[in-house]
Structures are given as C-alpha cells and as structure tokens.
Amino acid sequence: MKDALPAPPGASRALLGSLLRPHRRRVVVTCLVLILQRGISQVSPLLVAYTIDRAVPALRENDRGPILAVCLGYLLVVAGSGALQYGYVRLSARVGQDVIFDLLGRVFRHSQALSVDFHERYTSGRLTSRATSDVGALRGLLTKGLEDIVGAVLTTVCITGLLLYLDWQLGLAAVAVGGPLYLTVRTFRRRATRVYRERSSAMATVTGKFSETFHNIRAVQTFRLERPNDESFRRINRHHADLNGDAALEMGRYVTSSRLIANAGIALLVMWGAHRVASDSLELGVFTAAVLYLRRLYDDPLKLGGVLDAYQSAVASLEKIAALLAQRPSVPEPAAPQRLPANAPGRRGRQVVFENVSFTYRTGDEVLSPFDLTLTAGETVAVVGATGAGKSTLAKLLARFHDPSHGRVLLDDVDLRDLATAELRRGVVMVTQDAFIFSGTIADNIAIGRPEADRKDIERAARAIGAHGFISALPDGYDTDVRTRGTLISAGQRQLLALARALLADPAVVILDEATSSLDIPGERLVQRAMSTVLKGRTALVIAHRLSTVRIADRVLVLADGRVVEDGTPDALIDRRGKFADLHAAWSSPLNRSALIRSTSPLVTQAESFSNRP
Numbered sequence: 001m002k003d004a005l006p007a008p009p010g011a012s013r014a015l016l017g018s019l020l021r022p023h024r025r026r027v028v029v030t031c032l033v034l035i036l037q038r039g040i041s042q043v044s045p046l047l048v049a050y051t052i053d054r055a056v057p058a059l060r061e062n063d064r065g066p067i068l069a070v071c072l073g074y075l076l077v078v079a080g081s082g083a084l085q086y087g088y089v090r091l092s093a094r095v096g097q098d099v100i101f102d103l104l105g106r107v108f109r110h111s112q113a114l115s116v117d118f119h120e121r122y123t124s125g126r127l128t129s130r131a132t133s134d135v136g137a138l139r140g141l142l143t144k145g146l147e148d149i150v151g152a153v154l155t156t157v158c159i160t161g162l163l164l165y166l167d168w169q170l171g172l173a174a175v176a177v178g179g180p181l182y183l184t185v186r187t188f189r190r191r192a193t194r195v196y197r198e199r200s201s202a203m204a205t206v207t208g209k210f211s212e213t214f215h216n217i218r219a220v221q222t223f224r225l226e227r228p229n230d231e232s233f234r235r236i237n238r239h240h241a242d243l244n245g246d247a248a249l250e251m252g253r254y255v256t257s258s259r260l261i262a263n264a265g266i267a268l269l270v271m272w273g274a275h276r277v278a279s280d281s282l283e284l285g286v287f288t289a290a291v292l293y294l295r296r297l298y299d300d301p302l303k304l305g306g307v308l309d310a311y312q313s314a315v316a317s318l319e320k321i322a323a324l325l326a327q328r329p330s331v332p333e334p335a336a337p338q339r340l341p342a343n344a345p346g347r348r349g350r351q352v353v354f355e356n357v358s359f360t361y362r363t364g365d366e367v368l369s370p371f372d373l374t375l376t377a378g379e380t381v382a383v384v385g386a387t388g389a390g391k392s393t394l395a396k397l398l399a400r401f402h403d404p405s406h407g408r409v410l411l412d413d414v415d416l417r418d419l420a421t422a423e424l425r426r427g428v429v430m431v432t433q434d435a436f437i438f439s440g441t442i443a444d445n446i447a448i449g450r451p452e453a454d455r456k457d458i459e460r461a462a463r464a465i466g467a468h469g470f471i472s473a474l475p476d477g478y479d480t481d482v483r484t485r486g487t488l489i490s491a492g493q494r495q496l497l498a499l500a501r502a503l504l505a506d507p508a509v510v511i512l513d514e515a516t517s518s519l520d521i522p523g524e525r526l527v528q529r530a531m532s533t534v535l536k537g538r539t540a541l542v543i544a545h546r547l548s549t550v551r552i553a554d555r556v557l558v559l560a561d562g563r564v565v566e567d568g569t570p571d572a573l574i575d576r577r578g579k580f581a582d583l584h585a586a587w588s589s590p591l592n593r594s595a596l597i598r599s600t601s602p603l604v605t606q607a608e609s610f611s612n613r614p
C-alpha cells in the first residue's frame with residue numbers, strides 16, 4: 001500500500017524549521033558546544049607532532065619544559081572535550097525531546113481535527129505508523145544522527161584547514177582524495193533515498209495490517225480469516241524484508257567502495273609523505289600528525305554513510321508526517337460563525353431543512369440525488385432502505401461529517417457550514433452503531449455528553465435511560481473503570497451508556513444509527529425505552545433496523561438508490577402499498593416473507609434481517 005498523501009513542495013523542510021524555531025537559541029548553543037568539542041578534539045595530533053619535532057629533541061638537551069607542556073595540553077584537551085561532549089549530549093537530548101513532544105502533539109491534534117472524510121480514507125493503522133515508526137525515525141536523527149552529520153562536516157572543514165596549515169601540499173592532496181569520496185557519498189544518498197522511502201511505506205503497511213487484524217480480531221476468528229491473513233501478512237512481511245535487504249545491500253556497496261577509495265588514498269599519501277621525510281622536505285612529527293588526521297578525515301565521511309541510513313529514514317518519515325499535517329479539514333470552521341436563534345420556551349427540537357441537496361463521495365458516483373426534505377422541530381423520522389441506499393450518508397450530512405456537494409443543510413434556517421463546530425456539536429448529536437466506550441470510568445463515559453455535568457446530572461441521565469440498575473451492580477458503580485471491565489459490558493449496556501451520554505448532552509437534534517446487532521428481548525425493550533426517552537421532543541433522524549423503532553417514528557422515509565422514494569407516516573405508507581408496505585408485511589407476517597423473498601425488492605434483504613430479530 002503506497003502512502004498516497006501528496007506533500008506540497010518544501011513541506012518537510014518547513015516542518016523541520018517550524019519544529020526547531022521555538023528552540024533556536026538552544027539549537028545555536030548546542031551547535032556552538034559541538035563546534036568547540038570537535039575543534040578541541042582535533043588538537044591531539046598537533047601535540048603528537050610537537051612532541052616528535054620539539055619535545056623529544058628538547059629532552060635530549062635535558063629541557064623538560066616542552067614535554068610537560070604537552071602533558072598539560074593533553075590533559076586539558078581530554079578534560080575539555082569530555083565536558084563539552086557531556087554538555088552537548090544533555091543539550092541535544094533536551095531539544096530532541098521537546099521537538100518530538102511538540103511533533104507528536106501536532107500529529108495527534110491535527111489528525112483529530114481532520115474531517116471524517118479523511119479518516120474514511122486514511123486508516124488508523126497508517127496514523128499509528130506516523131506517530132510511532134516515523135516519529136521514532138526522527139527521534140533517532142535528532143538524538144544521534146545530527147551529531148554525526150554536523151560533526152562530520154565540522155571535522156572535515158577543521159582537519160582540511162589544519163592539514164593545509166601543517167603542509168599545504170599534503171593538504172591539497174588530501175582534498176583531491178576527498179573528491180571521489182564525496183561522489184560516492186552522493187551516489188549512495190540518491191539511491192538510498194528511494195530504497196528508504198519504499199521501506200518506510202512497507203513498514204507502514206506492516207503496522208496497518210497488525211492494527212486492522214487485532215482491531216477486528218473477533219471478525220477474523222469468526223470468519224476464520226487466520227489463514228488468508230497469514231498469507232497476506234507473509235507477502236507484506238516479505239516485501240518489507242526484501243526492502244530491508246535492498247537497503248543493507250546499498251549500504252554494503254557504499255561502505256566497500258568508500259573504504260577502498262579512502263584507504264588507497266591514505267596509502268598513496270603515506271608513501272609520498274615518507275619520501276619527503278626521507279629527503280628532509282617534511283618533518284617527521286608533521287608527517288605523523290598528517291597521517292593521524294587523514295585517518296580521521298576519511299573516517300567521518302565513512303561513518304556518514306551509516307548516519308545517512310538514519311538520515312534517509314528520517315527524511316522519508318518527515319515527508320510523510322509533513323504530508324499528513326498539510327491536509328486540511330474538508331468541512332472547515334466558518335470564518336464568521338453564525339449563532340442559532342434562541343429556542344422558544346418549551347421547544348426542545350429545531351427544524352432541519354435539506355435544501356436541494358445532492359452528494360457525491362470524492363471517488364464515486366452520485367450517492368444522493370438532489371432532494372428537498374424538511375424535518376419539523378420535535379419530529380422523529382425513521383429512514384429505511386436497502387443496504388447502500390444512502391441512509392448513513394444522509395445522517396452524516398446532517399451531522400456535518402461531510403458537506404453536501406450541492407445545496408445546503410439548514411438548522412433553524414442557519415446553514416450548517418456557518419455554525420461554529422462547538423455550537424453544531426452541542427446542537428446535533430449522533431449516536432452511532434458502535435456505541436463507543438472510551439477509557440475511563442462509567443461516569444466519565446456518560447459525562448462525555450456534557451463534561452461540566454456533576455455526578456447528580458450523570459445519575460439522573462442514567463436513571464432516565466434505565467442504565468442505573470446495571471451500573472449500580474458493577475463493583476465500583478459509576479466509578480468502575482471500563483478499561484478493566486471493558487469487554488464485560490454487554491452490547492445492550494453499551495448502547496444504554498451511549499444513549500445516556502446523548503441524553504446528558506441534551507441536543508436539539510439526535511441522529512441515531514441503530515445498532516444492527518441483535519439484543520435479547522429484555523435488552524431490546526430496555527434500549528427501545530431508552531431511545532424513546534432520548535428522542536422525546538427532539539428532532540430525530542433514526543436509521544432504523546427494527547420494526548419497533550419504526551413504530552415510534554412520526555414519519556418514515558424510504559431511500560432507494562440515493563432517492564427518497566416514499567415519505568409519510570407509517571400508516572399512510574402501509575396504505576400506499578409501496579416498498580414500505582412490502583417491508584412492513586415482511587416484518588409482520590413470517591408467511592409473507594417467503595413470497596417477498598422471491599420478489600426482487602431491494603428492501604427484502606433488510607426485511608429478512610428485521611424479521612429474524614427477536
């Protein structure tokens with residue numbers, strides 16, 4: 001699976017800049033400490049040269065001064081370089097830590113703010129991969145990689161300068177060997193970028209497969225998907241392993257060729273230097289120091305290859321994170337939000353109008369053809385229709401998870417696009433099939449509906465919904481941590497909690513995507529009663545999957561192929577003998593079912609599943 005998000009040009013550089021900018025002072029200090037540390041640690045070969053060319057001859061003259069100066073100098077170099085190294089590690093760790101903290105926070109906040117439309121395309125596994133392996137690659141670069149890269153550049157500049165100072169001919173020859181070495185590093189970088197980018201995408205696919213499988217482990221085991229899953233994971237894993245192999249091969253080629261160039265260069269320079277020492281045109285000490293410097297000079301670019309591994313991974317990761325952060329919500333916050341008019345006393349619901357609305361998903365055909373629809377304040381409207389008819393899409397437009405492709409959705413005459421998200425979410429609450437339970441206590445889970453609610457409000461909502469009984473029976477009542485009991489809360493109880501949450505939120509409009517999973521009869525009755533409590537007086541759009549739900553609706557809409565084909569009270573629609581009448585007949589009489597199953601009505605599948613419910 002390719003990471004398809006496009007990144008605007010320069011996005012990763014801009015992201016890195018924005019991450020480092022708040023810490024620029026500390027970044028500058030850290031760089032200065034690194035420069036000093038690298039500078040000081042280059043002094044020791046000079047001390048060796050001084051020892052050979054000055055201190056040893058002085059000792060022969062019984063002059064101990066120069067050798068004592070060398071010892072003192074050496075101690076100072078060791079102590080200074082050690083202290084600076086410690087300072088650098090501390091400083092860079094702090095900056096790295098703060099940058100990663102900032103980046104992770106941004107990824108989380110940004111992803112949360114992106115519209116449902118984005119999350120329907122971009123799986124949670126891919127998001128997890130951004131937050132774990134990609135942020136991890138960046139952490140690796142910030143903690144160790146930058147030191148090696150910046151250090152290598154500093155060392156190269158510093159040593160080349162010193163070699164030119166000690167003996168300009170040797171210095172120039174050293175630079176000449178650096179040319180082919182530089183070309184090797186460049187070639188490696190270019191090829192490695194491609195391999196590392198592919199490897200990073202392959203890793204994201206591995207993470208995605210893990211997340212998808214274990215998120216849906218019940219379905220995997222129910223449908224015995226273990227074997228096909230093993231098979232597809234083996235392919236994904238193989239691809240990732242192959243790319244790892246390619247990356248190692250690139251690295252191997254690089255290390256071999258660069259070492260060959262460096263060592264051949266050193267050998268030539270040593271031979272030439274030795275001839276010059278023999279002919280007295282180069283001092284022995286200077287020659288020794290030059291050889292020591294040459295080793296260091298070529299060692300760092302060689303190490304750089306290893307660091308480039310981390311660097312390439314980090315660049316590929318940064319690109320992906322930048323592309324994610326460059327995504328904009330497809331349902332943007334209005335620039336000048338409008339307020340909803342104050343509700344008349346005693347009126348709980350609000351009028352909803354779909355005005356010439358049509359809708360097409362980014363990639364597909366028209367899912368909802370142009371239609372007008374008005375839900376009067378306080379009305380409960382049940383939506384039925386065959387699978388894929390567009391019921392959930394209609395609900396998502398009302399919750400403003402998507403904006404219509406054409407037309408407007410109005411809440412008490414205010415276009416949903418003009419409502420601030422906070423006001424929209426206060427006014428319109430969607431209770432989904434999954435009845436999500438978040439980590440925290442039962443009370444926390446209900447309070448999500450209105451975070452400022454106190455315990456009394458929470459209990460009142462739970463009692464009204466009929467959830468108080470089962471909650472009180474839990475070991476810690478409302479303070480029971482659902483994470484520890486998570487799966488022990490039944491499907492019906494989860495739905496009751498979700499309804500209590502919605503009741504506490506007290507919205508004007510409720511959208512209910514009724515769970516399709518069957519409950520036992522007492523469970524279903526409890527949920528039905530709870531639903532009636534939540535819907536009472538509010539404007540409600542209910543995607544109905546049960547006969548009992550349609551019975552409590554004031555009006556029924558029948559959707560077929562993205563069109564409202566029937567609209568009226570349940571009784572009026574039964575009299576009309578259309579699709580709803582067929583559906584109702586199938587619900588009511590098991591004998592009619594077999595006749596209906598033979599018919600071609602797309603609603604029959606749904607009727608079939610309804611009539612099978614307890």
Ligand SMILES: Nc1ncnc2c1ncn2[C@@H]1O[C@H](COP(=O)(O)OP(=O)(O)OP(=O)(O)O)[C@@H](O)[C@H]1O
Pocket residue numbers: 120361362363364367385386387388389390391392393394
């Ligand atoms: N995010 C999406 N991107 C592209 N197409 C989508 C998306 N969501 C739904 N669709 C398509 O839109 C059509 C209507 O889907 P929708 O979920 O609204 O139907 P539904 O009536 O709610 O079905 P069900 O009863 O099965 O939930 C379907 O053809 C579906 O494939």
